[in-house]
Amino acid sequence: MQLIHAASMQTITKSGMLRKISVFADRKAELKELLASANALSRRKPQNFVILGPRRIGKTHLIIKYLLESSSKSRIPICIDTLFLTSWAEVADMLVSGLLHGYREFSGKRIDVDAFFIGARAKATEFREKMKSVEAEFGATAGYYVALRASMEKKNEVNLLINALKILHEFAEKKKITLIVVIDEIQQAAKFANSAEGLAAIRSEMQFHDRIQYIFSGSSPTFMREEFLRKGAALWKQVTPFEMREFPPEGVEELLRAFHPAARHDESCIRRIHEITQGIPDYVVKTLNRMGDTDRISVDDVDSAFEKVVESEIRFIQQIMDELTPDQIRILGTMTGGTVRYKEIAALFEYPPTALLRTLEKEELIAKTGRGEYVIRDPVLRAALERSRFPVQ
Ligand SMILES: Nc1ncnc2c1ncn2[C@@H]1O[C@H](COP(=O)(O)OP(=O)(O)O)[C@@H](O)[C@H]1O
Ligand SMILES: [Mg+2]
Known part of the structure; x- marks a missing residue:
């Protein structure tokens, strides 16, 4: 089986997050609640969250802003985007890789991030050596993970996931740190083989991992309801739900001020942007970005900018x-x-x-x-x- 290699994985870095979140509007209460949970993280049982809402509503934006403000040397963020993943085995690899990269980035300590990802076709002696070094540095579970990964069969995928979660836990214990694990676009897991078993595994690992906060996020309302909100669902009662809403007019105004600080505008302008974008922040930002640098913004400017946004979304429309x-x-x-x-x-x-x-x-x-x-x-x-x-x- 082919698993993705560590090198192809995205690392979250402070500078990358900063670039992405140059503007953060609205969502103050949500951010506050998340930050409070981060501050309580090492003191009591972690509070986990599920963030729900349609595409473009600002789920990822909120999460990255939260990670940016909450991460530190001793509170390491791990963020996985499941959208392009196809199995629990890939999720497992991303978790372990995310841990190693995140620890290196945020603690500043040197760490062999590739050690875990030795290919199944490596020479036996080389393989044994790697496994020993991983075991020495990260403990027995990690050595087992390397072996399991090399002998991967489909039926072991959930097993690999469980082991990845154990590695995170043991690592956090050993280094006396806490972890924030984000699994974004979790609805993709519906397409995985053993989808339900993987979610159940996450649930049972979650209950024992005192040093790890989990944040799930996804856009498929049916899946999210089934797996998180329905009574008796895999992750029911394990997570605090956050329903993301459209921006109110005040949020639109905040964005307008951020993007066009010098431009004069009146109330009708804000109302028009709010109405035409239905308060979906992605469309608000895109509309504002297409207005150019004017010192006065009129309702007509809003309409023609939005028209350009519609044109630029042809591929998205075609897909639907x-x-x-x-x-x-x-x-x-x-x-x-x-x-x-x-x-x-x-x-x-x-x-x-x-x-x-x-x-x-x-x-x-x-x-x-x-x-x-x-x-x-x-x-x-x-x-x-x-x-x-x-x-x-
Ligand atoms: N709170 C916010 N402040 C400023 N811009 C935002 C905010 N939320 C979303 N956006 C804009 O909308 C875009 C899409 O948001 P995103 O978080 O990717 O949506 P989702 O993850 O829900 O699909 C972002 O790239 C950003 O430009
Ligand atoms: Mg997103």
Whole structure:
């Protein structure tokens, strides 16, 4: 089996995080709560979190900001993005690699980060030597990990994950440090072989790891509900849920001030940005970035900047459209002007379109409003469909 090598893994560095979080708006209460949990980390049982919310809402941004402010020599962040991973074995490797890289980066101590990742095809003598050195430095579990990794079979993947978590724990104990382990885009785990077993393994390891805080984050509402919020779910009651909401107008204003500190604008401008982006911070930032350096911002400037954002998201839109059936596209076509009543949608079909609507809702493409009407959730998708006047019939 082919596992990714340490060299191909991304390391989180302080400077990298700083670059990413040059602006951090809104989300003050969330950040405060996370930071309080970090400060309590070595004193009592860790508080774990799950951060939920649609794509682009600012989950990763909040997490990186938190890691940036909470990490230190003795509080090492490990952050894994599961989006491009395909198995628990890869997660295991990323955890161990993240630990080694993170420790080197934040403690400033020298450490052999490649020691664990000797390939299965290495010479037997070389292999034994590496294993011994890892064992000497990191303990017996680590030596076992190296051996297990080399003899990997599919059925051992969850085992490897359990061992990786044990390594983290033992390392934290030995060095008298705490760890913050972030598993971002956790919904990807639904596609792994032995998905449920892996989550159960994480759960049982979590309960014994006093020095480790876990933060999960993901965008698939169905998966997140099933695995974290449902009574009896794998990680139920183990984590404090954080639902990320759209930015309020005050958050939009904060961003506008940060990106265009000298520009004059009035209230209608803020309202327009908020309305057109639906308060989704990614779209707010992108719209602001496309406004250029003006000393006055008008509502028209907002509209034309947003228009450019829509154009630049063609690939994203195309990806969504490629997944849809013609009937689903017809339904979305009814909603390009805003909210639509069920009756109007049903009029297009010979049979009740309830199942079609349900799949679109489940995919988070549409939402039901308080008045029982339907609306396209993503403002850029909606605008793109409206511009190209997608055929409704
Ligand atoms: N609190 C925030 N302050 C400033 N910009 C933000 C904030 N949250 C999100 N953004 C912007 O939105 C973009 C997308 O956010 P991200 O955290 O990647 O979303 P998610 O992880 O939920 O998909 C970020 O790259 C950043 O430009
Ligand atoms: Mg993210």
